[in-house]
Amino acid sequence: MNNADLIIREARESDLPALIAFFAADAVGGHGDTTDPSAYDDYLRAFRTIKASSDQTLYAAELAGDVVGTFQTMITTSLTGRGSSAMIIEAVQTRGDLRGQGIGAAMINFCIGEAKSRGVRLVQLTSNALRKDAHRFYERLGFKPSHLGFKMALK
DSSP states (O other): OOGGGEEEEEOOGGGHHHHHHHHHTOTTTOSOOOOOGGGHHHHHHHHHHHHHOSSEEEEEEEETTEEEEEEEEEEEEOSHHHHOEEEEEEEEEEOGGGTTSSHHHHHHHHHHHHHHHTTOSEEEEOOOTTOHHHHHHHHHTTOOOOOOOOOOOOO
C-alpha cells in the first residue's frame, strides 16, 4: 500500500456500517459487537455521543473510497504530571484482509502527530492481553509496556 493514498479523517455517520463490521469481525475483543440491524441504534447513539464531545474523536482511514480502518482518541487531563494531558487511543481496527500493509502504523503515527500538535505529554493505549501480534506492532512503533490494566464489567 502507498501511504500517500491513505486518507485519515473524522468518521462520518455514513461510515458506521463499515466500522461496525470491523468490530463485529473481531473474535478476540469479546465486546459483543454485531452487524445485526437491531443493534444499529446503539452504535448510532455512541457515534453521536463521541461526535458531540470536544475531548473525543472517532476516525476513519480511507483507501480508494473504502473505509479500511478506524480508531478513536480521547484527551484527558489530570493533576498528575503537573496537570498535563494525555491522549488515549482506543478501538484500533484495520480491515482484516489489509492487515500488515501499513494502515495501522499510519493511523497510530497520525495519533502521535495529533498529540504532539496539541502539546500532549503522553500517548497511551491498551491492548487485549491475548493480542501478542498487536503488542509487537505497538512496540515496533515505540510504545513500551509499562502498566498492568484492570477492568470490571458492569453489564
